[in-house]
Each structure stands twice: as structure tokens, then as C-alpha cells.
Amino acid sequence: MFGRDSQTAEEFKEAVTKLMVIGGKPNLVNYFPFLRILDPQGVSRDVIKYMGIVFGLLDRSVEARLQRRKEGRTEHSDAKAKDFLDILLDYRSESGERFTKKDIIPFLYDLLIAGTETNSSTIEWTIAEAIRNPRIMKKAQAELEEVVGKDRRVEESDIDRLPYLHAVVREVFRLHPPVPLLLPHGAESRCEVAGYMIPKDTQVLVNAWAIGRDPTIWDEPSEFKPERFVESELEYRGQNFELIPSGAGRRICPGLPLAHRMVHVVIASLLHSFNWSLPDGITADNMDMTEKFGITLQRGSPLIAVPSPRLPAHLFNDQYH
Ligand code: HEM
Structure with a gap:
């Protein structure tokens, strides 16, 4: 468009x-x-x-x-x-x-607003965490090499065969949920939640960011450790309330199936095609990992990362011919 x-x-x-x-x-x-x-x-x-x-x-x-x-x-x-x-x-x-145009424009607006920053911030945080944790980047790349090889580029059909990458994405969703307070919900009727009385019509904000860092749920919550998800059945599809980057229940993100595929394909492709490093003067220890809270959780400053190709040159050229 x-x-x-x-x-x-x-x-x-x-x-x-x-x-x-x-x-x-x-x-x-x-x-x-x-x-x-x-x-x-x-x-x-x-x-x-x-x-x-x-x-x-x-x-x-x-x-x-x-x-x-x-x-x-x-x-x-x-x-x-x-x-x-x-x-x-x-x-x-x-x-x-x-x-009519009157129907189409607000519809496109909703989809573009909901699907733009969410996907891009997930991808940006993943690459930032991969650079800060070279062991994790190498492990994800080793898995990609085993599944995809080095003679072709990643395809959508590969993503179900990349369990470690999937663990990395779940860890990013836990630590940097793209929509930290989900979207505002309203109580349709008076109800009790965890011992608290919620009056009818209360606006409720669910703090998915804090849930992801709750030390009573997560071991070493501030550490980026995809391994915690490797043997785990815990998913982000609204069934496990410990991890709800897309919400849960009737208002769960309707774009989730698309987002799941897009985020995995793009991250897999970026890690498979390139090694990533930081520009001169910035190190893993001093890189900015601060968060800017809005409806979405953006990085305090945009990630500047330097790619170096890992695949044969013809695989990059082919795409543009
Ligand atoms: C990593 C990607 C994404 C994340 C983490 C995400 C997360 C969310 C969250 C947390 C909500 C609110 C759910 C709630 O409050 O219970 C939401 C709503 C929504 N999302 Fe997503 N989203 C993503 C990608 C997308 C994409 C790609 C689209 C569509 C192209 C999309 C479309 C929507 C729409 C239309 C709503 C509003 C639904 C409603 O009002 O009931 N999202 N999303």
C-alpha cells in the first residue's frame, strides 16, 4: 500500500x-x-x-x-x-x-495501527537481546542451520520446526510485551477478582508487563533466558495467564495467528541471513535497553545494529532479480 x-x-x-x-x-x-x-x-x-x-x-x-x-x-x-x-x-x-471508503479507511486504520508497532517492536527487542546474548544468537543460528541449511533462505513452512527460536520469542514476549497494559477493558458487571471487588463499569488495565516479571512466577525474572521455555508447554495464546502478551478470552488479539507467523519468519530470516553486532563505541554492557511506555512498549532509543551476511551472496541477490 x-x-x-x-x-x-x-x-x-x-x-x-x-x-x-x-x-x-x-x-x-x-x-x-x-x-x-x-x-x-x-x-x-x-x-x-x-x-x-x-x-x-x-x-x-x-x-x-x-x-x-x-x-x-x-x-x-x-x-x-x-x-x-x-x-x-x-x-x-x-x-x-x-x-465504501468510509467503511474501508477505519478498518485499515485499526489493522495497521494494531499490527505495525506490535510486530516491529517484538522484532527489534529480539535482535537487541540476541546481540546482548551472543550465546543465544549462536544457538538460534545453529538450529536454523540444522533445519534450513545454508543453501536457501528461511520459508514460512520452516517455523514449526524451530523450537528454540520459538522459546526466544516467548522470552521476548515475557520480558518486553509489545502491549504492556493490553487494551483497556471494562467490567460489564460488578465482580470479584482475587479478593478485590470491581464495581460495574470500572476501566480495568491488565499489567502484562508486571506479570512477566513477577518473581513469584518466574525464576530470575529479569534475566533473558529462553531455556525456561524449551521444555515448557507454556504458550501465549491466552490459555496461560502467566504469559498474556496478546491478552486472553474474547478480546484476545485477533491478529495473533498472523503475528505469530510474521514475527517468527522475520526473526528467523534476520538471524539466519546475518550476524548482528553493535556499532563502534557501543558494547553489550552499555547498550540502551530502557523501555518507553505507551500503548506499545518501544525501545528507549532505536536499536542500531550492524549486519554481516552469513549466507552465500547469490541468495541475497536472487531476491532482487
Ligand atoms: C506481536 C504482535 C502482536 C501483539 C503482541 C498484539 C497484542 C494485542 C493485544 C494485547 C491486544 C489487546 C487484547 C486485550 O486487551 O485483551 C490486541 C488487540 C488487537 N490486535 Fe493485536 N497484537 C499483535 C499483532 C497484531 C496484528 C498483526 C494485527 C492485525 C493485522 C492485530 C490486530 C489487533 C486488533 C484489531 C485488536 C483489537 C481487538 C479488539 O478490539 O477486540 N494485532 N493485540
Whole structure:
């Protein structure tokens, strides 16, 4: 939808990042509703500004696609090359109704917001932890070599055969859950949880970040130790409340099956194709591992990592021919 190097993609990412940070800020208005009109921290003002940017960019992309389709210039006329936007535009209900731009744009907004920072922060934290723990990087690479070899690139069908990589990802979700407080939930009725009475309509925030670091659940909770998951059945699909990076129950992340595949394929591919190191002057001991809390858990400063290829050159070139 947005080209990989396009300015639009940059603008989109910047606005989404801003929205994630604003969304995670405590807003005084929630505690003192009479301040709403004053918007003392400028939260509403900023949300309106950045949502406006994102909606504007989506609107331009959808318009451009509609125009190209009208002129028959679309590379997506071939059924196999159709993307999600084409599928939404082609859709007709049984009574012949189609989605309008008003339906499509908020829908794309939801999916892009929910699926952008979450995946990218998981990948960024994994590579950061792999660099800080060379033993773990080597062990994951050894597994990749055994399963994939060095004569081809990783494919989606490989990921179910990479148990150590899966343990690494679960450890990243435990220590750096991409959505640290999940999304706000509301109590539909008065209920009791762990001895606490929760009145009806209370807004409930579940601290998945703190659960992941709870010393009564985890041995050495601040250590990055994927081995704790190697022989473990503990999964992040909402069945085990010790590890709930995607939530649980009816509101569990609907993008989880997609996220599971994307995160594993990208991380496997990055570790299989490259060795990763830090730029001059930064060491594993002094690299910034601070966390910036918002709706998503971003790194305090973006990871700067230096790749060096591990595979024969033709495997990198092939992709671009
Ligand atoms: C590593 C990746 C991801 C993580 C950790 C993650 C995590 C979450 C969490 C914690 C929630 C809130 C659940 C709750 O409060 O109970 C959520 C909701 C949601 N996620 Fe994900 N997510 C990821 C990727 C994705 C992707 C790729 C998509 C779609 C393309 C997606 C779409 C959604 C949507 C639409 C919701 C809102 C559901 C609702 O309102 O009921 N997520 N996600």
C-alpha cells in the first residue's frame, strides 16, 4: 500500500508512533472529567492531529488505488497479485452492496495501527537481546542451520520446526510485551477478582508487563533466558495467564495467528541471513535497553545494529532479480 522507501511510509510510521506514545500517557481528564474542555495536557489535540495525518494518508492511498483501477492500470488485476485493499474493494454482499471508503479507511486504520508497532517492536527487542546474548544468537543460528541449511533462505513452512527460536520469542514476549497494559477493558458487571471487588463499569488495565516479571512466577525474572521455555508447554495464546502478551478470552488479539507467523519468519530470516553486532563505541554492557511506555512498549532509543551476511551472496541477490 505504501512503498517501502516512500515518504508516505515514513510519515505513517511517525504518526503511528506518536499515537502509541500519546495513547499510553495518563490523561488527567480521565480522573477529573470537568477538565475535558481545557484538555490540559493537549492529549485530545495531539490525538486529533495525528489521527488526521493517518486518515489523510489512508484516504490518499485508497483514492490512488481507485483511480488506478478506474484507468485499468492496476498491477492487482491479476487475481494472484491482489492485495487486501483490492479484496475489500471487490467485495459484494449477497444483496450487491459494497464497502465504501468510509467503511474501508477505519478498518485499515485499526489493522495497521494494531499490527505495525506490535510486530516491529517484538522484532527489534529480539535482535537487541540476541546481540546482548551472543550465546543465544549462536544457538538460534545453529538450529536454523540444522533445519534450513545454508543453501536457501528461511520459508514460512520452516517455523514449526524451530523450537528454540520459538522459546526466544516467548522470552521476548515475557520480558518486553509489545502491549504492556493490553487494551483497556471494562467490567460489564460488578465482580470479584482475587479478593478485590470491581464495581460495574470500572476501566480495568491488565499489567502484562508486571506479570512477566513477577518473581513469584518466574525464576530470575529479569534475566533473558529462553531455556525456561524449551521444555515448557507454556504458550501465549491466552490459555496461560502467566504469559498474556496478546491478552486472553474474547478480546484476545485477533491478529495473533498472523503475528505469530510474521514475527517468527522475520526473526528467523534476520538471524539466519546475518550476524548482528553493535556499532563502534557501543558494547553489550552499555547498550540502551530502557523501555518507553505507551500503548506499545518501544525501545528507549532505536536499536542500531550492524549486519554481516552469513549466507552465500547469490541468495541475497536472487531476491532482487
Ligand atoms: C506481536 C504482535 C502482536 C501483539 C503482541 C498484539 C497484542 C494485542 C493485544 C494485547 C491486544 C489487546 C487484547 C486485550 O486487551 O485483551 C490486541 C488487540 C488487537 N490486535 Fe493485536 N497484537 C499483535 C499483532 C497484531 C496484528 C498483526 C494485527 C492485525 C493485522 C492485530 C490486530 C489487533 C486488533 C484489531 C485488536 C483489537 C481487538 C479488539 O478490539 O477486540 N494485532 N493485540
